[in-house]
Amino acid sequence: METPTEVILLRIYLTEAAKWEHKPMYEAIVMRAREQGLSGATVLRGPMGFGRSSHMHTAKILDLSMNLPVVVEIFETEEKVNAFLPLLDEMLTSGHVTMDRVKVMHYGNIPSA
16 A cells, blocks of 8 residues: 555536637636646536526536536645736636645556656
8 A cells, every 4th residue: 555645635616608719617727737747636527506696506417507516626745736827817707726635645657747
């Protein structure tokens, strides 16, 4: 078993409707993370949620919403996350960002960049 490594888990909470330069914000964030050499990013789409406005977003058949909750998750060293934050700051006009210290263990053969 590999020894866990301490990293920062960066979570960016958005909606599907959020845009950056005419494309989905989540897509722009993932592409920017890749350009900056971060180790990876995952986009998670939520079937239901609400935010500060208490407006419910849901994927129910009778109430199809094209504005569902989206979370982009990135885990990376603190140094790389801190370098990425100013880029997020220039992109985001709404949403939430959280950062947590977590321990990660890598399994399998992961090619180096």
